[in-house]
Amino acid sequence: MIIRQRPLHRIRSCEITPKAAFDDRRRVLRALGLGGLAATMPAALTMGLPGRADAAWRPTQGKALSGTPHPRYNAKVLGEDPAPLEVVGSYNNFYEFGTGKGDPAENAGSLKTTPWTIKVEGAVEKPGTYDVDDLIRADDIEDRVYRFRCVEAWSMVVPWLGVPLAKIIRRLGPTSKARYVYFETLFDPDQMPGQRRPVLEWPYKEGLRLDEAMNPLTLFAVGVHGQVLPNQNGAPVRLIVPWKYGFKSIKSIVLMRFVEQQPPTSWSVANGREYGFYSNVNPDVSHPRWSQATEKKIGQNNIFGLPIRQPTLMFNGYEEEVAGLYAGMDLKKFY
Amino acid sequence: MNKDTRPASFLTSAAAKPLVHAACLAPLVWLVWLGVDGRFGPNPAEFINRYTGDWAIRFLLIALAVTPLRGITGLAAVMRFRRMLGLYAFFYALLHVTSYVALDQYFAWAAIWRDILKRNYITVGMLALTILTALAVTSPKAMVKRMGGRNWQRLHRLVYVAAVATPIHFFMMRKGFQIEPLIYGAVAGLLLAWRAGAWIRARAQGRARAAARAA
Structure with missing residues (x-):
């Protein structure tokens, strides 16, 4: 089977969107002489790696954030309306804030x-x-509308704003020993009261094979619906792996470790x-708990105001993009 | 034993039953209000299903607490309410399953049947519902007469199986390690343990009496 890799960017953001506000902000910063800030930054930050392309991208919560619309992963191509904000x-399922669906928002x-740091270690x-x-x-921020499928x-359908994880990983430069990427969520019961209960082994742990992490679909999401991620959705940065069940898309990430062996996941x-x-x-x-043959589309209701039920697609509809990752694997065994 | 004392005068009054009915229907009234007020959230089936399931298990445990309550307090009058409390447990269990069949599965009978056979927590839940249905159907006094007291009692002891199955169903349904189903399980365990204790005491007393007669 031939897997076509689509270029991440067919069009550069500056070519299609007249980001007046964006450029204006830069000009203002320059005028204030803040451009010089970069010179004062620690070497690790300016040595070109994640490096600061411009001043902080992150507005305060609830404020607008934009990204380059993706030519393929948008509502029009998908033919479905995103669930409203x-x-x-x-x-949400975010057990760090309680096990009820409404608990995280509450x-x-x-x-x-803010501030938020991510520790990068390992290979x-x-x-x-x-x-x-x-x-x-x-x-690097793109606007991509993906299907999001929970194991439940x-x-x-969610319009994420995020950066392809591959771009970040390439800058960090995994060594030949890196075969998996392991992620952890913040552990701080004062901030995440749900962690006072032993629902899971805290902190929340997840992992991907390096090639899964580098797949162009995989995002480091920082926003949704044109704004910064609400806390209950995994602020400030979470993984989005749209062909996997939602719990793989770990939220509020504080650690990325490149490892040789398959890591444990919560x-x-x-x-x-x-x-x-x-x-x-x-x-x-x-x-064992849920038939995965069909799914309820939260946010797309029938005439009774209840979510419609639809057949579930293989790899959540991203078979063309990811089936090659699992060629020759027995997916019943490696579930 | 079981002489009615002062609180019993309320328990035996004509106002008691309507008040208990009102209390038992209050959760349903509240659910309807939440619906009218648009507070079911984006997945109403899940909300209604959990809500009615919570109340089914609560009423089952409340009904099972009646006999120990009489044993401990000596208030025989509480027994007037045992059957109706059991029927409310069945009522909420029926709403719980109806919400699954109608609002969650949209009457996809083949899928529902597969769920019952394949998913252990649903199998266990359906076992409890089957028991509660049998007990509800045989709950009128006429049925006691028709079946004979002994057979009726034998059948109704199945409620102990339901009392074990229901918290297990709840525990299996929850993901991860969660406290809430364990609390219900512990309460069910206490209520059953009280009965086991009473049964052992009664047997020991019976033996002692038989021994006394023999001597």
């Missing part, structure tokens, strides 16, 4: 996302502790029979 921000106010050329504002470059047999540690390392969306591999 009220839905995306009110129906309790996540205690999470402090990588440029380890260090990076400020998320430096790791993400404004120019519901799904949403749900596979809690219940390995039900949650595998791969956890690719697969309607043919039924979960």
